Amino acid sequence: MLTKKEIEKAVRDCLVKAGTTFRADQHKAYRKAIERETNLNARWVLERIVENARIAKKIKAPLCDDSGIPHAIVEIGKDANLPRGWLSAIEDGVVQGLRTMPGRPMAVKGNEVERVEQSGGLFQDPGKLVLAPVTVKSVSGTRIKITVLLLGGGPEIRAKTYRVFHERSMDRVVEEAARWITTEVKNLGCTPVVPAIGIGRTHMEASALMLEAMKEGNLNRQSPLETRVTQWINATRVGPLGLGGDTTALGTFIKVGHLRASGVRIVSARPCCCFEPRKATVILDGTD
């Protein structure tokens, strides 16, 4: 039977991997981008990002000093057995992961006003950075799949969740989201981006779907619509770090959820930065 300790350790290791490691699809996307980039300064930036990933892996250091706000998506098999206190085990695993990596100690102290105004100081302990509300989903089988994602601050400044009148056109909805992204990438700084787009019924649901798009997305597997969004964004020629060139976006991740009878879709679009999505997944055995 799966224990709380096993969950804690798995989540800890998962968080550290998410924050310090490039995935194979990221390495491949950067290799291709460097090969085709025609702007020399842009290519210099792309090469530094790859060099950074190599050093981060070697010394087990965060890819970015904004080590991000931890999020988790938990998929629980219908026939899985979980120990009592499994959710607190995930929270404890996040705390341990933040201390191990280490994460940036950016949790703000104080009451509501002090936290908003950042007038009560900061916690020195990276582990004080509380896990965001957890998304829990039911799936078939006996396994428990936990994905940890680390969301940086720059993309949060530039993300947007809003309504789109779809006019019975998928293109209309996605083009609007792509327009939001294209107006923001110039000021983001940490391009190239990977736009993550969630389309749902409510603002909360659209944001959750955007997070799922980050979880499921793979730069090696792009739908025709995702490829088109990437091409639109690359047509801005903002380029890496805003220096111009061919590589403003490496790819796009779109996730469509359940929808309602209405002329409106709620869309959440986030321009994930040059290291994102920072994610890692662990699968645990939930049999007796």
Add this chain to the structure above:
Amino acid sequence: MKKSQKSTGIITVSTPIDDEVIHTLKIGDQIELQGKVYCGRDAVLPRLADFFLENRLDEINVNLKGSVIFHSAVSPAGIGPTTSSKVEIEGSIPTLSRAGVKIHLGKGALSMDTAKALAENNALFAITPPVSALFTDKIEEQRVAAFKEEGMEALYELKVKGLPAIIAIAHGKSIFTEQA
């Protein structure tokens, strides 16, 4: 010697930086910074600007003449540029340039008003990717210089060797409006 050029075309810029070095740098130049670099961001840069305006920089033993300010926190997770167009950061650039800062290092585009203020004070804006693991390799020493109570957002003084950057705004020109 405050500036030298490697065979790779990368220009080494050492602190303190004099006006002559700034005159010779242009947008698109790739540089590597050597020497002392201050790190500060949203929380401390407006305070630092106020200390200059009140003639109180001596009280905190901070000398901004010929200096570099990197828009970064300093924490166990490393260093890395934050968005320089944030109100507290971009808003402090004109005053800190008057105080003697020669290179403001961060990321993202700045307004042409800020570009004008930089030019008036013979100062530059440089950008660098958020490559924190790589930066860790370039830091030789670090200490809190002022405003310790701000934690990771305190004003830090680092000694760096080869911190990479690209000149983005110089002499009234911005790479963000002239890029191809």
